[in-house]
Amino acid sequence: MSEQAPSQQTAREQAEQELRDSPREVPATIQDPALLLHELQVHQIELEHQNEELRRALQETEEAHRKYQELFDFAPIGYLTVDRMGLVQAVNEAASSMLGMQRSRLTGRQFGAYIAAEYRGHFTALMKRIFESLDKRVTEVLLLRSDGTTFWAQLEGAAISKEGKPGDSCRVAVIDIHVQKQVQQEIMHLNQTLEQRVEERSAKVRELSEELERFTYDVAVDLQGPLRHIETFVDRLGRHQEYDEEALRYIEHIRSSGERMTILTTALLSFSRASRMRMRSAPLPMDQVFKDVQRKLRPQLKDRNVRLTSDPLPVVQGDSGAMQLVLRELLDNALKFTRDQPDPRIHVYAQDLPREHVLAVSDNGVGFNMRYRDRLFNVFQRLHNERDFEGAGVGLVTVRRVVSRQGGRVWAEGHVGEGATFYVALPKQPDELD
Structure with missing residues (x-):
C-alpha cells in the first residue's frame, strides 16, 4: 500500500487542480453537501487518469506482444513451446513449414510423434535435461514430415523461467541441418x-616390396658364384702368363670391378637380411648394447687411437639384434670417416623426449654438406669419393630400414670438415613391429 500512495496522491492532486481550473456543473440536489460533491468530482477525475494510464500500458503490452508474435511467427528457424509432457502449446510458421502441417494441427499434439522412432529416446532425454535447470540443451534427431519424408534437425531447448526455476513449459528451436548432415555422412563415406583404398594400396606396396626384396636376395646370391669364378680365373691369368702393360691393365680392371661387384652383392645380402629379420620388441638396455658392439669393434680399434666414449644410455623398447646392427653400422660409419683425423673422437649419447628416446652417434670426421643430407639414406648413394672411402652405400640404408620397422626414424646433421651426428629416434610406446 505504501508503494502506491505517492501515485494515488499525484492523481488526486491532478484531479483537484483540473477541477479548480474548469469547475464542472452538477445538478443541485436537496441538501447536497459541497464537500461531498467536491470529493466525488476529484475521484471521478482520478479514475479517468488511472484509466488512461491503464489504457496506455495495455497498448504498450499489446504492441510488445504483437512484435514478439511476429518475431516468433516469422523467425527463419522453427520455434515451439512445449510442456513437460511433450505437448505442443505454440508453434511458428517455420516449424509448421518444416513438418508440412498446419499450426492448428500441431498444437496440442505430442511433438515426439514427429520424431523418427529410433530417435525418440534422444528427445525424451533432452526434455528431462531441459527441466533440470535453466541451461540450454541440444540434441540431433531425425524428424518426420507429413508426407513421410525425413530430415535431420538440431533441437535446442531451454525451460521457461518461473520465479528463477524451470517452469512447466520450455522453448524449443528446430534448426534444419539436413544438408550439413548429408555432407558429414558423405565425408565419412569418402574417408x-x-x-x-590406402589399405589396399599399402598391402600392394608391401607385397611388391617383399617381392623386390626376395628378388634382390636371389640375385645377390646367384651373382656370388660367377663373381668368385671371375676372381679365380683373373687371378690365374695374372699368375701363369706374361702380358704386356695394356693387358695387365685390363686384368687389373677386371679384378677391381669384380671386387666392387662382390662388395655390392654382399651389401645387398646384408640389407635383404636386415629387411627380413624377425624382430621382437622388449625392454632393451642400450648401455649393454653399446658394450657388446664395442667389444666386436676391438679388432678395428686396435691399431687406431680413437676416443670412443658414451654417456649413460636409456632402456628402450626394441629388438636386441636389430639395435646391435644399427649401432654397429653407425659406429662403422663414424670410424670410416674419422680415419684421416689426427685426434679422432666418437661419442654416443641420448636425449629423452616426451614420446621418444633419441640415440645419437657423433664424430669429428669429414662431415657432409647438409644440402645433400637426404641422399645419405638412399641405396647406393654416396657423398664422398669411392677412392677415398670404401663402401657400397648400403649401411645407412640398412639403419633406416631396421629403425623404421621398429616404428622409429633416423636423420643426420653435419658440416663439411666439422664432423657429423646421426640420430635414431625410437618410440617409447611402439606399435606392432613391421
Whole structure:
C-alpha cells in the first residue's frame, strides 16, 4: 500500500487542480453537501487518469506482444513451446513449414510423434535435461514430415523461467541441418573409402616390396658364384702368363670391378637380411648394447687411437639384434670417416623426449654438406669419393630400414670438415613391429 500512495496522491492532486481550473456543473440536489460533491468530482477525475494510464500500458503490452508474435511467427528457424509432457502449446510458421502441417494441427499434439522412432529416446532425454535447470540443451534427431519424408534437425531447448526455476513449459528451436548432415555422412563415406583404398594400396606396396626384396636376395646370391669364378680365373691369368702393360691393365680392371661387384652383392645380402629379420620388441638396455658392439669393434680399434666414449644410455623398447646392427653400422660409419683425423673422437649419447628416446652417434670426421643430407639414406648413394672411402652405400640404408620397422626414424646433421651426428629416434610406446 505504501508503494502506491505517492501515485494515488499525484492523481488526486491532478484531479483537484483540473477541477479548480474548469469547475464542472452538477445538478443541485436537496441538501447536497459541497464537500461531498467536491470529493466525488476529484475521484471521478482520478479514475479517468488511472484509466488512461491503464489504457496506455495495455497498448504498450499489446504492441510488445504483437512484435514478439511476429518475431516468433516469422523467425527463419522453427520455434515451439512445449510442456513437460511433450505437448505442443505454440508453434511458428517455420516449424509448421518444416513438418508440412498446419499450426492448428500441431498444437496440442505430442511433438515426439514427429520424431523418427529410433530417435525418440534422444528427445525424451533432452526434455528431462531441459527441466533440470535453466541451461540450454541440444540434441540431433531425425524428424518426420507429413508426407513421410525425413530430415535431420538440431533441437535446442531451454525451460521457461518461473520465479528463477524451470517452469512447466520450455522453448524449443528446430534448426534444419539436413544438408550439413548429408555432407558429414558423405565425408565419412569418402574417408572410409579412402582408408580402404590406402589399405589396399599399402598391402600392394608391401607385397611388391617383399617381392623386390626376395628378388634382390636371389640375385645377390646367384651373382656370388660367377663373381668368385671371375676372381679365380683373373687371378690365374695374372699368375701363369706374361702380358704386356695394356693387358695387365685390363686384368687389373677386371679384378677391381669384380671386387666392387662382390662388395655390392654382399651389401645387398646384408640389407635383404636386415629387411627380413624377425624382430621382437622388449625392454632393451642400450648401455649393454653399446658394450657388446664395442667389444666386436676391438679388432678395428686396435691399431687406431680413437676416443670412443658414451654417456649413460636409456632402456628402450626394441629388438636386441636389430639395435646391435644399427649401432654397429653407425659406429662403422663414424670410424670410416674419422680415419684421416689426427685426434679422432666418437661419442654416443641420448636425449629423452616426451614420446621418444633419441640415440645419437657423433664424430669429428669429414662431415657432409647438409644440402645433400637426404641422399645419405638412399641405396647406393654416396657423398664422398669411392677412392677415398670404401663402401657400397648400403649401411645407412640398412639403419633406416631396421629403425623404421621398429616404428622409429633416423636423420643426420653435419658440416663439411666439422664432423657429423646421426640420430635414431625410437618410440617409447611402439606399435606392432613391421
